[in-house]
Amino acid sequence: MSSPSVAVPDISNRRAPALGGFNLTVLRLEVRRMLRNRRTLLFTMVLPVLFFLIFGLNKAYAHDRLANGNESAFIMVSMALYGAVLATTSGGAMVSIERAAGWSRQLRLTPLSPVAYIAIKMLTAMVLGLGSVVVVFVVGRISGVPRMAGYLWIGLGLSVWVGALVFAAFGLFMGYLLPTENVMQILSFALLLFSFGGGLFIPLSQFAPVLQTIAKYTPLYGLNQLVHAPLIGGSVDPAWAANAVIWLLLFAGGAVWRFRKDTARV
């Protein structure tokens, strides 16, 4: 019942949170959720390691020398990139599941700002991506087959990880674009195509000339060339960086566009 004697609530001490609600508790819980998902773990941690063990330790070519390392290290970097890309894409694409579950809407009833939410998703994706890179590199180290200078272990690991940011944006874009709970099944297929296009699995020189030309415009091509360049030696083609940056802008732009649409108050 309403009653005239109800005290006027004191709301003067109520404040909005700093950083739009961004905090480490949420980040920790988000990472825990990702680690709980067996399929995600299989794809992002187990599969790249498996591929490395199969292709990276083959005695026929593993010890072939490159300018600053060997062929096994080259393949290890490829697989770390593949894992990191899968991981960051999965992390970004989680928004699709959250939108389907109504969680995004629920969060709009809390102080969490949409930008802070996106930051948390990107960071979660990057944490998982880091996990993929570290797992592949650690297995490589233990196997003792990949050879490259110490600074390259660190430098290439970091490059692969930072480069995978492109795909955190890709995952986010797709997560907002595709209205399905099975978004990762579609995206794993897309990533497989990108990986072939980027030359992660088979050297592009073995493709037909037409396919080689097409491959140069796919999203993993530039990144893959860049992270391997220090191993092979030789000059860096500015087109590689352009490829990575343009795809990053496209994916991030797409994500912002869909995100604005999603959070617009109608």
Added chain:
Amino acid sequence: MTSTSAQATARSRAAGHFQAVDLAGVHKNFASVRAVQGIDLSIAAGEIVALLGPNGAGKTTTIDMILGLSRPTSGTVSVFGMQPRQAINRGLVSAVMQTGGLLKDLTVGETIQYTASLFTRSQPAKEVLDRAGISGIADRKVAKCSGGEQQRLRFAMALLSDPELLVLDEPTTGMDVDGRRSFWAAIREDAAQGRTVLFATHYLEEADAYAGRIVLLRRGQVVADGTAAQIKALSAGRTVRATLPGADAESLRVIPGAESVELRGDTVLIHSSDSDAVARYLLSSTQARDLEITARGIEDAFIALTGDQDTHTPPATTEGASR
């Protein structure tokens, strides 16, 4: 009805300058659909208000605007004197929505932790779980919780910021009778501490049992606003039904106490606050037979006030189409 609405507004204004919710001339259109067509509604701090109406009456649309999830096409919405989004950022308002809004791969306890971390200040997890009656299942995955447990979890989440206003959008949809009863018991206990509660429902008994004030919506407009007793009074009286071939609505309308007359073929229905007088007249002065007298409950008031068939709206009197 207009008068009860005015009274309710005046009453809530008198409770203090402080309005928990204030809607002024709010309209909301979706493409060609006019979902809300001019709602003025003030809810004072401490009130428990039911937004009652059939599906499509504009309840959810109204609630979405109060929560800042959507913006009115015209008119203003303010919550504690500020924009809805500002009130949410300060943890002044929280809501329990109908369905969804939970992550299946988190546990109940983690969901609470997650939500709590977003507010500047929040109640201890254990306390809100206790109050929602789910402290025993804190380690359970959300996916393994029953519909009722999930709803209690939503309630616990809504309590975290210790909101001044709690909004519930058809909170017991899909719950069984027991679940519904215990859910409301928890809400009621909580509201006793002075929280303002606004809930949408299409269950009359819920509005009647738990709200101090009922706002009836129909086609995006407020058609009645008052206490449950006042709403019930709108439906006072009984219906006298009889078979009377060739009845003439005009002549029946002059029966003392007859409020409305409806003809359906040979059947005549007369709504009246003095059913005895109507029955006496029908039996003594006309050829009426098979006479029946039934009470009109709040159910009828609801249908009468919110039904889409205008023929049922008292006190308007209608003619049978079959004549």
